[in-house]
Amino acid sequence: MTPVVYLARIADGAPPEEQAAALENVLKAGGFLERLQRLDMVAVKVHVGEKHNVTHVHPEVVARAVSLAREAGGQPFLTETATLYRGERENAVKHALHAHAHGFGIEATGAPFISADGLSGTDEAEVRINGELHRSVKIAGQILLADALVVISHPTGHMGSGLGAAIKNVGMGLASRAGKMRQHSSITPEVEPEKCENCGKCRQLCPVDAIDEREGVSYIRRQDCIGCGECIAVCRYGAVKFDYAIESPVLQKSMAEHAAGALAHFGAKTVFINVLVNMTRECDCLNKRQKKAFADVGILACDDIVAADQATLDISAREHCNDLAHQSFPKLDPAIQIRHAEKIGLGSRRYRLVEV
Numbered sequence: 078m079t080p081v082v083y084l085a086r087i088a089d090g091a092p093p094e095e096q097a098a099a100l101e102n103v104l105k106a107g108g109f110l111e112r113l114q115r116l117d118m119v120a121v122k123v124h125v126g127e128k129h130n131v132t133h134v135h136p137e138v139v140a141r142a143v144s145l146a147r148e149a150g151g152q153p154f155l156t157e158t159a160t161l162y163r164g165e166r167e168n169a170v171k172h173a174l175h176a177h178a179h180g181f182g183i184e185a186t187g188a189p190f191i192s193a194d195g196l197s198g199t200d201e202a203e204v205r206i207n208g209e210l211h212r213s214v215k216i217a218g219q220i221l222l223a224d225a226l227v228v229i230s231h232p233t234g235h236m237g238s239g240l241g242a243a244i245k246n247v248g249m250g251l252a253s254r255a256g257k258m259r260q261h262s263s264i265t266p267e268v269e270p271e272k273c274e275n276c277g278k279c280r281q282l283c284p285v286d287a288i289d290e291r292e293g294v295s296y297i298r299r300q301d302c303i304g305c306g307e308c309i310a311v312c313r314y315g316a317v318k319f320d321y322a323i324e325s326p327v328l329q330k331s332m333a334e335h336a337a338g339a340l341a342h343f344g345a346k347t348v349f350i351n352v353l354v355n356m357t358r359e360c361d362c363l364n365k366r367q368k369k370a371f372a373d374v375g376i377l378a379c380d381d382i383v384a385a386d387q388a389t390l391d392i393s394a395r396e397h398c399n400d401l402a403h404q405s406f407p408k409l410d411p412a413i414q415i416r417h418a419e420k421i422g423l424g425s426r427r428y429r430l431v432e433v
């Protein structure tokens with residue numbers, strides 16, 4: 078059956094309470110939470126934004142999803158996993174404190190923040206999948222104990238995968254540390270020595286100290302790099318380069334296959350909510366304040382992860398002449414992750430759009 082994507086539009090710059098009302102409209106229109114059973118453990122997957130990020134999904138929007146899941150009889154909790162890189166989200170203790178600092182505390186959202194991969198990102202389970210790259214993937218252990226999954230994603234451009242939306246939020250965001258490492262293993266930037274001015278910024282900011290100074294320029298040790306892309310973002314001289322053409326397709330396919338592992342046991346008890354508000358060219362993992370690059374559209378929801386992300390690209394293309402991903406990183410093809418997710422059975426790129 079063709080999946081239905083429900084879209085509630087909002088005006089550009091609409092305040093959080095209007096965004097929350099839009100979320101309620103799409104969830105109710107699709108009847109998604111009617112599938113919950115009493116006392117189901119409902120994992121609400123969020124991204125609270127790195128330290129200086131201010132364009133992440135607003136906590137009030139998340140709070141509305143929590144309250145609706147509770148009304149439907151579930152026991153909702155907010156969840157996320159540890160990042161590979163150093164920062165405010167590198168382990169469960171820092172992550173919970175940082176979530177609170179960004180407004181995702183229990184008193185604001187009505188739900189506790191519980192890291193799905195344990196104290197340091199190593200609580201994991203190997204899930205068998207029918208992928209092309211992987212036969213099994215490493216997924217955050219606690220997510221496999223939840224009964225239902227509400228995925229709240231903030232679509233942005235992404236320097237490795239073109240698009241960061243629901244597939245990335247689930248594939249990367251619900252993988253354990255080892256699962257993330259495996260996805261990033263094909264991505265290693267290099268410094269072009271003739272362009273490097275030896276300012277040292279990349280060495281200061283590399284979260285895993287993978288950059289040395291050698292003969293008056295920076296040098297990246299491939300074996301230690303986790304592919305986070307911070308050095309590319311920080312270099313003002315354009316001296317750090319990814320070979321996007323080779324590496325992005327593998328990353329995108331691996332993300333889709335990890336999403337398959339994370340979703341395998343939920344059946345129909347999933348909903349993917351993409352918040353097309355405060356969309357930026359780069360993702361919420363970057364430790365910097367970003368300017369909104371696209372006018373707000375609204376909030377969409379679907380029980381098909383492929384349809385949700387395809388609709389996000391289509392809607393952003395219609396509203397802004399070119400889609401969110403191509404405007405952000407024109408050399409990358411974000412459709413790779415969506416096509417691959419469809420190919421391995423995660424959903425359908427064909428959908429019916431219903432505005433509510």
Ligand code: SF4
Nearest residue numbers: 273274276277279312
């Ligand atoms: S930030 Fe760029 S210019 Fe500065 S040391 Fe690193 S590679 Fe060289």
Ligand code: SF4
Nearest residue numbers: 283302303305306308
């Ligand atoms: S991508 Fe750059 S900043 Fe990130 S780990 Fe690799 S070398 Fe360090």
